[in-house]
Amino acid sequence: MPRDLYKPYSIAGQTVLITGASGGIGEACAWRFAEAGCRLILIARRADRLASLKQELEDEYSASVHTIDMDVTDIPTVMKLPTKLPSEFSSVDILVNNAGLALGVDAADDVSSLADARTMFECNVMAVIAFTKAFGSLMRERNFGHIIMMSSIAGKEFYAGGSVYCATKHALEAYTGGARHDFVGTNVRVTIISPGAVKTEFSVVRFKGDQEKADAVYDRIHPLTAADIADNVLYAATRPPHVQVADILVFATYQCSAKGLARVLLEGGGN
Template sequence: MITGASSGFGEAMAWRFAEAGCKLVLLARRQDRLESLRDQLIFTYHVPVHTVILDVRNVAEVDLLPGQLPEEFADVDILVNNAGLALGTSSVQDNSIDDAVTMIETNVTSVIAMTKAFVHGMIERNKGHIVNISSIAATESYGGGSVYCATKHALAAFTTATRHDLVGTAIRVTSISPGAAQTEFSLVRFKGDQEKADAVYRGFDPLTAEDIADNVLYACTRPEHVQIADILVLATNQASAKGIARVKEQ
């Protein structure tokens, strides 16, 4: 099961897991893109794909989700909590509370809700893997990202605590923390301003969604006794969240 599957990391993961022969449950808000992806995956890899149109911030619907899945897809053994976003680059005195609430509900609350909803089945079967897509912002805070960084720090704490809670089971818990990766992330952050979004990745080779999907598949395909706890992934010319060596334009 992959949340936020209609674009970016989620879409790339869907392709990688389909290539590996997995049944897929794909969640997103954008029905047209999600259904198009489903059709392409089935045509290309002939794997079963079930789609769910859902805003993960609706925790009441998330709670009901396990009982609403078709029998073929009900036993979710890999949960990828991928849905997440940043909104704006305001300083703390100018933070939009509406944007803050959206980030907290999407990046933190939904992960708690999704995990609670599906971990019960994993515990009963004593089998499962929870993968939380985090960020370099989970370990390094920066100006203009107070709320986003706070959500990813919270996610890091939740992920570690989840691993402690499940240590007596065969369930594995993994955090993947990308650095600068060129997806729709910055376009969302800058609320549709393509020029600002493009400037984030100008002058160096950023990570791609496919790079992160490779790391997720790697973590999920280790032997059962191996648990990849954390992966921090940076572009080659990136040393920190803001520490990026860029080639100056001529």
């Protein structure tokens, strides 16, 4: 078999838009795509973190980086983004819908958390729909593009204390499947990636700044890292154009399901 069949598809020169890019998986994706030679549009609320990341990527890879500090749930602004981008970044080839969050572990009948439920749906579902409409429509016009959704095992398995978060990710699963049907027959690919336990700021946000509770989530397991997930994103993006990686489910070795985690004494006594 010819050796060139094993070469990844080059995405050098393509423009990648990443939401939630100021930390965690989004930041790791920025590094991977910069290394691959892509232009980057990085979106997040934390302007200082975006500015630092932009400088680091430019210094390390001479990457072309455009940053936008905004709230992804500001739907009118999202819908105007394609017309506001600098010409160098105007044709988005890869959209990574990464921004998302969980707030609390409240039971389904806890009425005090209704505002948190709305926030999760606006960020995890409505923002994704808005970005996909805004940039997916242009991909269809060009007959080229790749939309990558960042989901979770919570979209496939449900658990106590996660009813709303699971609902948002299950909705994302359904939306992604429908979008893939909508784009079939075009050269626009649609991928969803569902990680298990990943050690990022996710749990700190979920527990509203309680670092002790967040650390307990990863106690005595060897969780995935943001870089592990970014590797999967890059894998999907660098398949040849005729290959659509539809769905990736990725766990740490010590995880087998949403709540199936083996807690062991790790080498060195750390976590």
